[in-house]
Amino acid sequence: MFMLVVKAGGAVGTDLAAICTDIASLVQSGERIILVHGGSTEADALGEQLGHPPRFLMSVSGVRSRYTDPATLDVLTMAMAGRIQPLLIKYLLRAGVMAVGMIGIDGALIQAQRKSAIKIQENDHIQIVHDDLTGHITEINTHLLHLLLNGGYVPVVAPPAVDVTIGLVNVDADRAAAAIAIAMGAEKLLLLSNVPGVLHDPSDPTSLIEEVSVRDLPQCLAYAQGRMKLKVIAAQEALAGRVRQVVIGDSRLPHPVYQALKGKGTVLKPALPLETVSPFQLVGDF
Ligand code: ADP
Numbered sequence: 001m002f003m004l005v006v007k008a009g010g011a012v013g014t015d016l017a018a019i020c021t022d023i024a025s026l027v028q029s030g031e032r033i034i035l036v037h038g039g040s041t042e043a044d045a046l047g048e049q050l051g052h053p054p055r056f057l058m059s060v061s062g063v064r065s066r067y068t069d070p071a072t073l074d075v076l077t078m079a080m081a082g083r084i085q086p087l088l089i090k091y092l093l094r095a096g097v098m099a100v101g102m103i104g105i106d107g108a109l110i111q112a113q114r115k116s117a118i119k120i121q122e123n124d125h126i127q128i129v130h131d132d133l134t135g136h137i138t139e140i141n142t143h144l145l146h147l148l149l150n151g152g153y154v155p156v157v158a159p160p161a162v163d164v165t166i167g168l169v170n171v172d173a174d175r176a177a178a179a180i181a182i183a184m185g186a187e188k189l190l191l192l193s194n195v196p197g198v199l200h201d202p203s204d205p206t207s208l209i210e211e212v213s214v215r216d217l218p219q220c221l222a223y224a225q226g227r228m229k230l231k232v233i234a235a236q237e238a239l240a241g242r243v244r245q246v247v248i249g250d251s252r253l254p255h256p257v258y259q260a261l262k263g264k265g266t267v268l269k270p271a272l273p274l275e276t277v278s279p280f281q282l283v284g285d286f
Contacts (some may be wrong), residue, residue, distance in 0.1 A: 001030050001031060001032065002031055002032070002164065002186075002187045002188070002210055003031075003032045003033075003034075003184055003185060003186040003187060004026070004031060004032070004033045004034075004186060004187065004188050004189075004190070004261075005020065005033075005034045005036060005177050005180055005181040005184065005186045005188070005189045005190070005256055006023060006033060006034070006078045006175055006177075006192065007036045007037065007038070007173060007177035007189070007190065007191045007192065007234075008035065008036070008037045008038075008088075008094075008192050008251060008267055009037075009038055009191075009192060009193040009194065009251060010038050010039045010040055010041045010042055010084065011040075011041060011193055011251075011283050012041065012194060013079070013194040013251070013252045014193070014194055014244055014251040014252065015251060015256065016023055016087060016088060016091060016159050016251075017091045017163065017253060018065055018251075018253075018255065018256055019192060019251060019257055020088060020091035020092045020093075020094075020095055021033075021036075021091070021095045021172045022096045022256065022257035022258050023092065023095075023097070023112045023154065023257060024095030024096055024154075024253055024258050026096065026257065027096070027097045027154055027169060027235065028096060033154060034074060034145060034149075034154070034155045034156045034157060034180055034184065034186075035088065035092075035099070035154060035155070035156045035157070036158065036176060036177035036180060037080075037084055037085075037088060037156065037157075037158050037159065037173065038159070038172075038173030038174070039076070039079045039080050039083070039084045039158065039173075040227075042079045042083055042084055043066075043075055043076050043079040043080075043104070044085070045235065046075050046078060046079045047072070047075045049122050050075060051065060051074055052071045052072065054066055054067075054072070054231055055067040057118065057120045057123050057129060057132070058120055058122070058142055059118065059119065059120055059121070060119045060121050060126060060214055062121075062229065063229050063230060063233075063234045064226055064227065065134065065172070066117075066134075066170065067132060068169075068170040069131065069132075069133065070130055070132040072133075072170070073133055073160055073168045073169075074168065075166065075169060076159065076160055076167065079159060080088065080102050080103050080158040080159065080160075081103050081158070083100030084158065085158065086101070087179075088101070088156050089156060090238075092154055092156070093253040097152075097154055098152065098153050098154070099153060099154040099155070100148055100153045100154070100155055100156065101156045101157075101158075102144075102155065102156070102158075102170065103157075103158050103159065104112060104157070104158075104159055104160055104161035104162055104168075104176070105157070105159055105160065105161070105162040105167070105168055105266075107141050107144040108139075108160065108162055108164065109140065109141045109144055109145070109151060109157060110137060110140060110141075110157070110160065110161035110162065110176055110179070111137070111138050111139040111140070111141070111161060111162055111163070111164065112135030112137050112161035112163055112169050112171050112181075113135050113136050113138050114133060114134070114135045114163045114165075114166055115132065115134055115135060115136060115161055116130065117129065117130050118132055118134070128176065133166075133168070133169050133170060134169055134170045135161055135163050135169035135170070135171055135229055136171075137171055137175060137176060137179045137239050139183075140179055140180050140183035141183070142183050142184055145180070145184060146184075146243070148154065150285060157176070157180065158173060158176075158179060159172070159176055161171050161176065163196070164186065167192070172230050174230050174231050174233075174234035175182045175230065175237065176244075177189060177191065177234065178234040178235070178237045178238040178241070178243070179237070179241075181241070181243045182237070182238060182242065182243060183240030185242075186243055187243070187244050187245070188243065188244065188245045188246070188247070188261070189233065189234075189235070189238045189243050189245075189246045189247075190214065190247050190249055190257060190260040190261070191231050191235065191246065191247070191249070192193055192245075192249050192250070192251035192256055192257070192260060193249075193250070193251055194215045194250070194252055195228075195250065195265030196208045196250050197209065197247075197248045197249060197250065197265035198212070198220055198224055198228060198231075198232065198248055198266040199223070200223055201223075201258055202223075202228070208265075208266065209223065209266050210264060210266065210267065211266070211267050211268075211269070212267070212268045212269070213268075213269055213270070213271045214239055214269070214271040217235075217236050217268070217270050218230065220232055220266075221233070221236075232248075232268075235268045236247075236268075238281075239269070239270045242270075244269075244270070245267060245268070245269055246267075246268040247261070247263065247264075247265045247266065247267050247268070248261040248265050248266040248268070249264060249265030249266075250264065250265060262286065
C-alpha cells in the first residue's frame with residue numbers, strides 16, 4: 001500500500017474521467033490516493049461569463065501568475081468547488097469510490113501566508129504589486145486528510161488556500177499538490193497535464209525529456225516556459241521534501257495515472273544521497 005498524490009490539470013484535452021477511473025481502481029486495490037486539481041481554464045471561462053476576465057502578472061523570475069483580487073477569488077472558488085469538484089466526484093462515484101471535495105479553507109486544509117508584495121516585470125520596468133491576494137503555503141492539515149483516507153474517502157482538493165488572518169488566498173495548484181505530498185509522506189507525486197511531459201522544445205511533442213535528477217533541475221527549468229515552470233518548481237519542492245519520485249505525465253493518454261506510474265512522461269528523481277532542504281525555502285519567491 002502506498003500514498004500517492006495525483007494533480008490533474010485542466011488544460012484542453014485532459015481526460016478527467018480517465019484519471020478518475022484509474023484512481024478508483026487503484027483505491028479499490030488498497031492504495032491511498034489524494035486527488036488535487038487546478039482549474040485555470042474553467043476559471044478563465046467562468047470569469048468571462050461573469051464579466052470579470054482574468055488578468056495575469058509576470059514575475060521578475062519569468063513566472064506568469066493570475067492577478068487575484070476579491071472578485072477573482074470568488075470566480076476561482078466557484079470554478080473549483082462549483083464546477084470541477086462535482087465533476088470529479090461524479091466520475092469517481094461512477095467508478096465505485098466515494099470522494100469528498102474541499103478547497104483549502106475547508107478544515108484549514110491548505111494554510112498560506114499572503115504575500116505582502118510581488119515584484120513584477122511590466123514591459124521593461126519592474127513594479128511592486130501590493131494588493132494581490134496570493135500566498136505562500138505554510139501548512140497542510142494532514143489530520144483531516146488521514147481521517148478521510150482512513151474512512152475510505154478519496155480527498156479531492158483544490159485552491160484557494162486560507163490565510164487565517166484574512167481568509168481566502170490563491171496558491172498554485174501544482175505547488176499545493178507538492179506541499180500535500182510532502183506533508184503526507186507520499187512516495188510519488190504525479191503532475192498530469194496536456195503534454196507528454198517536459199519538452200526540450202514546447203512546440204515539438206517528440207522532444208520529451210525522459211528523466212531528470214535533482215542536479216539537472218536548473219537546466220530542466222530553463223526549457224520549461226509559462227505554466228510548465230511552476231510544475232518543475234513544484235517537482236523540485238516535492239523532491240526536496242523527500243517525495244521519492246515525481247512524474248510530469250500526459251493526461252490525454254488512455255489510463256493516464258497507470259501510465260505515469262509506469263514512468264511515462266518526465267520522471268524526476270532525487271540525487272543520491274537524498275538532499276535535505278526545507279521544501280518551503282528551496283526556490284524562493286515565485
Ligand atoms: P494544467 O492546467 O494541465 O496544469 P498548464 O497549462 O498549467 O497545464 O501547463 C502546461 C502547459 O505548459 C502546456 O500545455 C504547454 O503549453 C506549456 N509548456 C511550456 N513550456 C513547456 C515545455 N518545455 N514542455 C511542455 N510544456 C510546456
